[in-house]
Structures are given as C-alpha cells and as structure tokens.
Amino acid sequence: MKTVLFACVHNAGRSQMAAAWFNRLADPAKARAISAGTEPGTRVHPEVLEVMKEVDIDLSAQRPTYLSDDLARTATMLITMGCGEACPVVPGLRRDDWPLDDPKGRPAAEVRQIRDDIRGRVSELVTREGWASA
Template sequence: MSDKPSVLFVCVHNAGRSQMAAGWLRHLAGDAVEVRSAGSEPADRINPVAVEAMREVGIDITDATPARLTWDTAEASDVIVTMGCGDACPVFPGKRYEDWSLTDPAGQPLEVVRRVRDDIRARVEELVGGLQRR
C-alpha cells in the first residue's frame, strides 16, 4: 500500500473531463499523488478536442484510454471526484467525495473545451493544496 494519496476522477464517458483532470493532476502534483480516471459508460476513445486543448498547455493525454469504473478502483482511492455521472457513480463509506459541475466537452468546439480545461485546472490546483495539508 502506498503512502501517497490516490485520486479517482469519474465522468460518464471517461473521454474528456476526467481525462483532462487526470492530466492536470499528473502535471501539477507529479509523483506525489496516484492518479486514476474512469467512466460509468466509457467511450471508445478519448475526445480529440480535449486532447488538443490539453496539448495547447503542454500536457499530452493522447495515450489515455477510457476505462470502466470498477468497485476495486473506487475502493482503493482516497478521493473520488465525480463529474456529471449522477447515480451511476457508486458511493463508498469513508471516502472523500467532490462533485464538480462542469460542462461536458463532448461535441463542443475548442473554445468551449478550453474554458472547461481552465476550470478543471483551477479545481485541481485547489485539490492538490488540500491533499498536501493531509
């Protein structure tokens, strides 16, 4: 078992918001945090507009693959951040939960996805600060 905190980002398709959040957390926290992401109904591939928006800020998420949310992944995470998956996201007693209300970037133009990306960055920065005070 690792001493570093683990964060799980969950959205429906695990193709946009949760992948961007995972990219930001890896970028901002480095190896200090174990980063996971998953979806309740994963897409076939990551959203190419999300990839482009992250590339613009120097973060490469092209290797990310949408993954199905599993009980084990959620149970093994210290913090679970949900993004619009509603009742599809399981609740585990004793876990820290945050629910981020974010625009779904699916089908959105790059300028909208940029705003989502920047909103996610601000939230991840706040999350990192909270994890460091544990």
C-alpha cells in the same frame, strides 16, 4: 501515497483532463490521480486531445476505463463530474462533485474554458491537501 479518482460518464473528456492536470501539479511522492467512467467511450474526445496538447499535455495514449467498485476502492478520494447516481458509493471514501459541462462536440474555445476551470479546481485541491509539487 494518496490516490484521487476522477470520474465522469464516458472517461473521454473531463475526468481525463482532471487526472492529467493532477498528475502534472501534484508531487508524485504524495499523491496521484486515475480516471474512469460509468459508461466508458472508445477514445478520448479529439477536441480534448487538441486543447490539452496546447498546454503540453499529451493524452493520445490514454484510453477510457470502466469505473468499477473495485477501482473505486483503490482510491482515497472520488471526484465525480456528472455521473451522478451511476458513480459507486464506497463507505469511508471522501467524495466531491464538480458540476462541469461535457466537452464532447463543443468548439475549441468552450473546451479551453472547461480545461482551464478543471485546472483551477485541481490546483486548489492539490494546494489545499498539501500535495503540491515543489
């Protein structure tokens, strides 16, 4: 099984949404997603919890996780979202960067746009890699 690691700075917004969408859209027998941050926050941003709940994804039990080199080595692919040079470089690990705005403190309408952008990117990734749920 493949593991995709989504990483942003605080692991309280973008990467949490991406991992949740991935795990919703991918066949769990083929791939799964985890998320982490280079400077993890203390909780998922309330505005992210709110807009994800609108699409029946509950992130209330999720907690930001530190992006360690060891965690990165467990992944097949690393997708970064704004952590730049702070994200670990693991030889042989496929890597991509999705430039996305941080949803923290933004109005719900903007957070919805970020959520929907992430969903589109995740859907395209899952389809391209052949991991889509039947």
